[in-house]
Amino acid sequence: MTEDEIVEAIRVLPNLLPPASPEAISQAEEAIGHPLPPLLRRLYLEIANGGFGPRGGILGVAGSEYEHHFEVADILDVDQSTRDDWPGMLWLFDWGAGIWSVMDSRDPAGPMWIWDPNFDEIEYPDESLLIPQNMTLAEWLTESLNGNLEKAFETSGLIAVSERRAVFDIGPDELEYASPEPLTDDEIIDAISRLHPLIPPAPLLAVEEAERVIGFDFPPLLRRIYLEVSNGGVGPGRSILGVPITGTVQSADIVEFYRIWTSGSDPFVPPGFIWLCDWGNAIWSLVDCRDPSGPMWIWDPMGPYRRPDQISSEEEKSVDHPELLAQNMTLAEWLTEWLKGSFTKDFKPSGLRAVAAHRGGLHRPFALG
Structure with a gap:
C-alpha cells in the first residue's frame, strides 16, 4: 500500500481518537531531537492521536486519549526511560509480555524494530534486546491493516516475522x-x-x-x-x-x-x-x-x-x-x-x-x- 492508501484505510476505521495538535507534534519532535517520519506525523495530525494499528493501536503524542496501555500515556512517556540508551527509538506499540514494536524515528521511512526480553537465548545467542523487524512503518501498518501481522505474531512471534522478511522468496x-x-x-x-x-x-x-x-x-x-x-x-x-x-x-x-x-x-x-x-x-x-x-x-x-x-x-x-x-x-x-x-x-x-x-x-x- 502507498502512504496515501494507508492514510485512507485508517481514516475509515471506526472509533478513531481525535487528531493530535500541531503543538503536541512540535513538543514531541523537540524532545526527540528531529522530525517524526512523515507518515507517522501525517497520521497523528490528520487522522488520530494514536489508537490505530494492531489490537488497541499505537501510542500517540501528548494529549492522546489512548487507553490501551495503562502505564504510559504517550511515546514521550516511554521515551524518557530509553532515550539515553537508544536515541531516536520510539516505543510505539505494546504486544504484551514485555514485547514492543519500536520505530527508528531518525530515518524518514521509520524502520521498525522488536523489543523482546523473552527471546530464547539458546536459539538466538547473538541477539540483543532490540532486533530489526525488517519492515518500514508503512509496511508494518499495511500488514496490520490486513490482519496478517497479528496472525503471524499469534502463531509464531515477531522474531519469526523478522526472519520471514530477511530474504526475498525464491520464485x-x-x-x-x-x-x-x-x-x-x-x-x-x-x-x-x-x-x-x-x-x-x-x-x-x-x-x-x-x-x-x-x-x-x-x-x-x-x-x-x-x-x-x-x-x-x-x-x-x-x-x-x-x-x-x-x-x-x-x-x-x-x-x-x-x-x-x-x-x-x-x-x-x-x-x-x-x-x-x-x-x-x-x-x-x-x-x-x-x-x-x-x-x-x-x-x-x-x-x-x-x-x-x-x-x-x-x-x-x-x-x-x-x-x-x-x-x-x-x-x-x-x-x-x-x-x-x-x-x-x-x-x-x-x-x-x-x-x-x-x-x-x-x-x-x-x-x-
Whole structure:
C-alpha cells in the first residue's frame, strides 16, 4: 500500500481518537531531537492521536486519549526511560509480555524494530534486546491493516516475522526441484524407525484422547508414526509435534495449538486442520485430518515476500495473498520429500510456496465456512 492508501484505510476505521495538535507534534519532535517520519506525523495530525494499528493501536503524542496501555500515556512517556540508551527509538506499540514494536524515528521511512526480553537465548545467542523487524512503518501498518501481522505474531512471534522478511522468496522458476517417487506408508515407517534418537511412541490412550479433542481421526500414517515409531520429533523444519501425554512435560503439542488457533471463536484454519510442523520464519505445515491421505497445507500469513522485479502488475494490484494455501502434497509425499533430502537444512521455509507451485499451482484461500 502507498502512504496515501494507508492514510485512507485508517481514516475509515471506526472509533478513531481525535487528531493530535500541531503543538503536541512540535513538543514531541523537540524532545526527540528531529522530525517524526512523515507518515507517522501525517497520521497523528490528520487522522488520530494514536489508537490505530494492531489490537488497541499505537501510542500517540501528548494529549492522546489512548487507553490501551495503562502505564504510559504517550511515546514521550516511554521515551524518557530509553532515550539515553537508544536515541531516536520510539516505543510505539505494546504486544504484551514485555514485547514492543519500536520505530527508528531518525530515518524518514521509520524502520521498525522488536523489543523482546523473552527471546530464547539458546536459539538466538547473538541477539540483543532490540532486533530489526525488517519492515518500514508503512509496511508494518499495511500488514496490520490486513490482519496478517497479528496472525503471524499469534502463531509464531515477531522474531519469526523478522526472519520471514530477511530474504526475498525464491520464485518458482528459480527453484531446482524434482518431485521424488513417493514412498509407501510401510517404507516411511521403516525409514523413520532407523533414525536416532527417537522420542518413545505415544500410548494408544493418548492418541485416542487427542483425536477426541480434535474431533477427527488422524490420517492413518500419522497415527502409525505416533503409535509405532515416535511421538513427534521427526520430519522437516523443527519436526512434527506429538500428542500430549498425561504426566509428562512437553514444550508444545498438536492439541495445545489446535485449541488456541483452530477450535476457538475466531479460528485461523478450518476444523480438522492441525498445526503439525513449525518451520520458523512464521511458517507452519498443517495436515488436514478430514481426508485419510492427510493433504498438507502451508500457513504463511506474511508471505509471499517477493522481489519487486518478480511481481507482476496484476499481483501488485491484488491484496488477496492467502495465508493458508495447499502444499499439493499428501502427508506421505511430504515425509518422502524430507526422507529423500528435498527439505535439507539449507531449505528456506519461504520456498514452500515455490514447491507448491511446482506441484500443481497455488490454490485459492480455503474458506472457513
